[in-house]
Amino acid sequence: xxxxxxxxxxxxxxxxxxxxxxxxxxxxxxxxxxxxxxxxxxxxxxxxxxxxxxxxxxxxxxxxxxxxxxxxxxxxxxxxxxxxxxxxxxxxxxxxxxxxxxxxxxxxxxxxxxxxxxxxxxxxxxxxxxxxxxxxxxxxxxxxxxxxxxxxxxxxxxxxxxxxxxxxxxxxxxxxxxxxxxxxxxxxxxxxxxxxxxxxxxxxxxxxxxxxxxxxxxxxxxxxxxxxxxxxxxxxxxxxxxxxxxxxxxxxxxxxxxxxxxxxxxxxxxxxxxxxxxxxxxxxxxxxxxxxxxxxxxxxxxxxxxxxxxxxxxxxxxxxxxxxxxxxxxxxxxxxxxxxxxxxxxxxxxxxxxxxxxxxxxxxxxxxxxxxxxxxxxxxxxxxxxxxxxxxxxxxxxxxxxxxxxxxxxxxxxxxxxxxxxxxxxxxxxxxxx
Amino acid sequence: xxxxxxxxxxxxxxxxxxxxxxxxxxxxxxxxxxxxxxxxxxxxxxxxxxxxxxxxxxxxxxxxxxxxxxxxxxxxxxxxxxxxxxxxxxxxxxxxxxxxxxxxxxxxxxxxxxxxxxxxxxxxxxxxxxxxxxxxxxxxxxxxxxxxxxxxxxxxxxxxxxxxxxxxxxxxxxxxxxxxxxxxxxxxxxxxxxxxxxxxxxxxxxxxxxxxxxxxxxxxxxxxxxxxxxxxxxxxxxxxxxxxxxxxxxxxxxxxxxxxxxxxxxxxxxxxxxxxxxxxxxxxxxxxxxxxxxxxxxxxxxxxxxxxxxxxxxxxxxxxxxxxxxxxxxxxxxxxxxxxxxxxxxxxxxxxxxxxxxxxxxxxxxxxxxxxxxxxxxxxxxxxxxxxxxxxxxxxxxxxxxxxxxxxxxxxxxxxxxxxxxxxxxxxxxxxxx
Numbered sequence: 001x002x003x004x005x006x007x008x009x010x011x012x013x014x015x016x017x018x019x020x021x022x023x024x025x026x027x028x029x030x031x032x033x034x035x036x037x038x039x040x041x042x043x044x045x046x047x048x049x050x051x052x053x054x055x056x057x058x059x060x061x062x063x064x065x066x067x068x069x070x071x072x073x074x075x076x077x078x079x080x081x082x083x084x085x086x087x088x089x090x091x092x093x094x095x096x097x098x099x100x101x102x103x104x105x106x107x108x109x110x111x112x113x114x115x116x117x118x119x120x121x122x123x124x125x126x127x128x129x130x131x132x133x134x135x136x137x138x139x140x141x142x143x144x145x146x147x148x149x150x151x152x153x154x155x156x157x158x159x160x161x162x163x164x165x166x167x168x169x170x171x172x173x174x175x176x177x178x179x180x181x182x183x184x185x186x187x188x189x190x191x192x193x194x195x196x197x198x199x200x201x202x203x204x205x206x207x208x209x210x211x212x213x214x215x216x217x218x219x220x221x222x223x224x225x226x227x228x229x230x231x232x233x234x235x236x237x238x239x240x241x242x243x244x245x246x247x248x249x250x251x252x253x254x255x256x257x258x259x260x261x262x263x264x265x266x267x268x269x270x271x272x273x274x275x276x277x278x279x280x281x282x283x284x285x286x287x288x289x290x291x292x293x294x295x296x297x298x299x300x301x302x303x304x305x306x307x308x309x310x311x312x313x314x315x316x317x318x319x320x321x322x323x324x325x326x327x328x329x330x331x332x333x334x335x336x337x338x339x340x341x342x343x344x345x346x347x348x349x350x351x352x353x354x355x356x357x358x359x360x361x362x363x364x365x366x367x368x369x370x371x372x373x374x375x376x377x378x379x380x381x382x383x384x385x386x387x388x389x390x391x392x393x394x395x396x397x398x399x400x401x402x403x404x405x406x407x408x409x410x411x412x413x414x415x416x417x418x419x420x421x422x423x424x425x426x427x428x429x430x431x432x433x434x
Numbered sequence: 435x436x437x438x439x440x441x442x443x444x445x446x447x448x449x450x451x452x453x454x455x456x457x458x459x460x461x462x463x464x465x466x467x468x469x470x471x472x473x474x475x476x477x478x479x480x481x482x483x484x485x486x487x488x489x490x491x492x493x494x495x496x497x498x499x500x501x502x503x504x505x506x507x508x509x510x511x512x513x514x515x516x517x518x519x520x521x522x523x524x525x526x527x528x529x530x531x532x533x534x535x536x537x538x539x540x541x542x543x544x545x546x547x548x549x550x551x552x553x554x555x556x557x558x559x560x561x562x563x564x565x566x567x568x569x570x571x572x573x574x575x576x577x578x579x580x581x582x583x584x585x586x587x588x589x590x591x592x593x594x595x596x597x598x599x600x601x602x603x604x605x606x607x608x609x610x611x612x613x614x615x616x617x618x619x620x621x622x623x624x625x626x627x628x629x630x631x632x633x634x635x636x637x638x639x640x641x642x643x644x645x646x647x648x649x650x651x652x653x654x655x656x657x658x659x660x661x662x663x664x665x666x667x668x669x670x671x672x673x674x675x676x677x678x679x680x681x682x683x684x685x686x687x688x689x690x691x692x693x694x695x696x697x698x699x700x701x702x703x704x705x706x707x708x709x710x711x712x713x714x715x716x717x718x719x720x721x722x723x724x725x726x727x728x729x730x731x732x733x734x735x736x737x738x739x740x741x742x743x744x745x746x747x748x749x750x751x752x753x754x755x756x757x758x759x760x761x762x763x764x765x766x767x768x769x770x771x772x773x774x775x776x777x778x779x780x781x782x783x784x785x786x787x788x789x790x791x792x793x794x795x796x797x798x799x800x801x802x803x804x805x806x807x808x809x810x811x812x813x814x815x816x817x818x819x820x821x822x823x824x825x826x827x828x829x830x831x832x833x834x835x836x837x838x839x840x841x842x843x844x845x846x847x848x849x850x851x852x853x854x855x856x857x858x859x860x861x862x863x864x865x866x867x868x
Contacts, residue, residue, distance in 0.1 A: 030665065031476075031492070032479060032491070033480070033489065034477065034479035034482070034489070035665060035674075036476070036665075037471065037476040039471055042470070042472070044468070045466060045468035046467070046469070047468070054467075056466070056496065056501070058465070058472075058492075059491060062490065067491070074508075091642065091643075091664070126839065150843070173843070295736075295757070297739075301739055302729075302737065302739025302755065303743075303744075304736065305735055305736025305757040306734075306735055306848075308736075309735025309736060309737075310735070310844070312810070312811055312812060314735070318735075320756065320758050320760060320763035321756070321759075322754065322755070322757070322767075323757070324754050325748070325755075326749060326754060329753050329754035333754065333797065363763060363767065364762070376746070377746055410744070414744065
């Protein structure tokens, strides 16, 4: 398998005459001194890559005027678009904003849209607004103010000599919304970036190399302008198709045609596309099929219920669950038989089946699922080493149970088990046979 | 409130004549295009910070000779020590090594120690050695070869005009061993760096600015060589004391003496130190006090139980919990009265108190806690807007309940609510009054 993304970047560089170059600057002493990992620059460069903008350098500098001025000066000589995060807000003395004003030789002025936005933010939260908060509405006079829906620090857009300067807050959640909703479309419009179309096929239950084996012939036959990348993550594999072209509609049709060819080969592992998550799509499937679910968790300890309930509107299908960590709770609240626990232990096929069947009955749901295992790092034995996990699924047609042999890592075991159960429900409700 | 780290950096720069400045350069297209997160530079800068070496800039550039030459030239004008990772090995065409040879105007020569090391590596693994592997033993003639125990890419150390240049592989495991065992001691020796000691005090329940107000006098009275930094995160605030000195034992005593002074002022908000987490320390506290807990979750949907159960050994105090998402489950499985739900709704003081009291009784635990709220983004009303959350704590002495007014962000509301409940249990079990 060739190193696709590099090849893709190479082709962009040599084929497209109008390549747009970007630099990313993250501002903050806490990044320089290693107190936090900068995840912003990775996320931003991946987003830029999707629209064919090539990042040529990333830099981190401190909350220091001179350092910021220097890097702005340097970056503006190399790149077409310079994206900054951080150095905003009262505790940072709004250093980025003030330095940008100096860099552009602009005055700081109170922006009325910004002020209203900040006042509204404080009103809604019933928090008194201080003068320092008011000052957050001041921006350089040449800035276009871009509303930050998630906080009070502003997004800012500057144009100078055909180059773009973007300033965003360092809080990842705030930065991401600003990028996706505002900055990316603006960059695309400003630079007339080539048409890039991405399609992500999301699969679960097979490893990267297993999937690669299955779809090898299709991959080898992909046209020159469509590339495939494998992005694996905790049992999930994302297959990203990237097409480069001139016309959006033609390109989309071409990519979807390739998708249609590969789909039959891996159909039963596909749970979604693009931004879909397994838990969201499972939710939609359950609503469609009018099915309700309850959970009986031992080793996943609430994480499975959390994956369900992090989805808005999940109360339509997830009625509730029980975390049965102790054997007493397994007996008293979940009705697992004392004999079962004594004879087979909590981590056993017999126990897991009773857990799934009983939670289904007691919670009055169509489906009951259960987890019980040795998550680790302690608690393992020769017969049941750390990583031994039982899962079960019960519905009106009967009960299915399965043993997983996972890892020595507690967090990984919890995450993978919960996802395997979600995928199991997806398959059962969809009528997919393993 | 001044931005402390800046002050610290400023004073280090101006008071200590022997401050050593570093720049970190990570090399690799895969970092630039956002395919991987660069964790090396964060780890390196944290290690440098511990020995009093101040990182003034981090940069990422591609696997490209000119880009690397440019950044080397720039960095050597700013910093005393320049640390590079990546761009080594056959797949990268050993670009870093070759570029360094050009930068120093040195020839590439086969290093005999390196060659033996590489031959040994292949012998031990019984892999045939190729000519490309032999070429990995070639390094610039002015480099000191530093053995990489974990792989075949070399560590290299260069001295020029009183400045140090360090090149390490990009694989984190190989880089870390090289840094810890070789580079850090060499940097300390070369630059006679000062002794640095860090102590982190972890608090919950008050914002950064509230804490800053409370400890202002103490902060102002800190000796010149001890600095304070505030590191906030989802309702948690970490207070980091950093001392700079000559003798490790004296410095430690001095930092702990300052900690002892500030502790009484913020005692009730402190849940731990250094690497401690709230959930781990609460676990220890519950074991100490021999208390068991059960959870009744509506809006946190299992996340609270997950925070408990992600801690190894949590089965000693977290017996179980219930996720009561639907009103039917709240009534049938948790025994909340139908009248209560009808008269006051699920998000109400009356309901939350029954939830906490009932889960405690039904699960037979010392303590019962509960959450119910409008997590969002939908489901809000004028009386109960999104972000309205009730929490309760019940034990043998009675029931405590409290209303929180949070945010429009579902994930944030879930995270903060669960943490507020953990901290509430900590306070109650410790006998701390609000």
